[in-house]
Amino acid sequence: MKKLLLSILLLLLITVSACSNNDNEKESNSTDKADETITYESEDGPVEVPANPQRIVVLSTYAGDVLKLGGNIVGADSWSIENPNFSEGLADAEEVSDESLEKIIELDPDLIIGLSTIKNVDKLKEIAPTVTFTYGKVDYLNQHIEIGKLLNKEKEATEWVNDFEQRAEKLGEEIKAKIGEDATVSVIEDYDKQLYVFGNNWGRGTEILYQAMELKMPEKVKEMALKDGYYALSLEVLPEYAGDYMILSRNNGSDPSYLESDTYKNIPAVQNGHVFEVEQRSFYFNDATTLEFQLDFFEEKFLQD
Structure with a gap:
């Protein structure tokens, strides 16, 4: 009987130890994943950015691209905050601008995105990796792919672009057939x-x-x-x-x-x-x-x- 109890106790200890090791391994893997980075080739040169950004601040124009790719936006410009299309995705985001540096610091972003015309870029870079885009430098669909590259989701962005092009072309043909x-x-x-x-x-x-x-x-x-x-x-x-x-x-x-x-x-x-x-x-x-x-x-x- 004592041998049986000892065997059961030993088995329980082994099981608990294995679960603990698994949890530690999962936590370690999660931490490693959060710490991973990629190099994005921006207009201003290579920028090291998180491979899986968790807290993104968008200061102009690109909130809808980030939301479409499942990005978590913690701060966004007033134009984006006021956009009805973004109301759900930005429900928990704070309104910020390129001048509200203290507020952005409090948001603890790991990535900042905006137009090349935003102010205080050098100061923003001290807060988190900052990438800016010149409006119109690439066309509107390639811009989404660039955001995809930045967020390490180029495949998802490219698939959406290809699908959207097909749907828009088809609808265009239907509209021309109706209106002339x-x-x-x-x-x-x-x-x-x-x-x-x-x-x-x-x-x-x-x-x-x-x-x-x-x-x-x-x-x-x-x-x-x-x-x-x-x-x-x-x-x-x-x-x-x-x-x-x-x-x-x-x-x-x-x-x-x-x-x-x-x-x-x-x-x-x-x-x-x-x-x-x-x-x-x-x-x-x-x-x-x-x-x-x-x-x-x-x-x-x-x-x-």
Whole structure:
């Protein structure tokens, strides 16, 4: 009986020891994984970044790309925080800017991402590895792949890009079949008491409409907005820039008085019910999350009965 009890006790000790070793090994592996780094070839040269970043701060533009790839954002710029498309992904994120250095330090980020125009880059680099991108240096889809490389998720980013291109091209063919190959589309925005029209690479869905779907741009828009990406205009000349279809990006708090003007009401797209209004904050960017929203919006509006 004593031998049996001793055997059972020995077995229990062995089991407990094995479990403890396994737990220690798991903890060690987890720690090692968290400490792993990769080298990202940025515009400014190689940067050593975490292979599996856990606390990311995004200071401009790229929050939707990071969220699409499953990144955990602990701090983001005000434009991203206010974007309805990001509300779930940024629910626990703090609003920060390139000047709120103390707040960023408190967030203890292991990676900081932003546009090349942000301030205090050298100081930010002292807080965590910091990578910036020049807007438009690569096209909107390759930009997502670059974010994928930075987050060590190039494969996932590339797969999304390939799939998105196919879906956008297919939808473009369906839209052209319905509205006609020669129908023109313009993207108009009212912002701070000013009207703007956009070219083919300034967010607001322009990349999808003009690049992916190859829908036609009004000649006047092509002349004035294609090079710089956007062009400010007055209400009086708006009819010259209006396409057969208009995407109207509006802020809910903006002055709607121009919508009641004869100039606006006499635009053919308005008279034909071909104006598709969208909430401005959700339409600004051309990141992967926003592109998905824009593609769904175009499918709903252009193909509606």
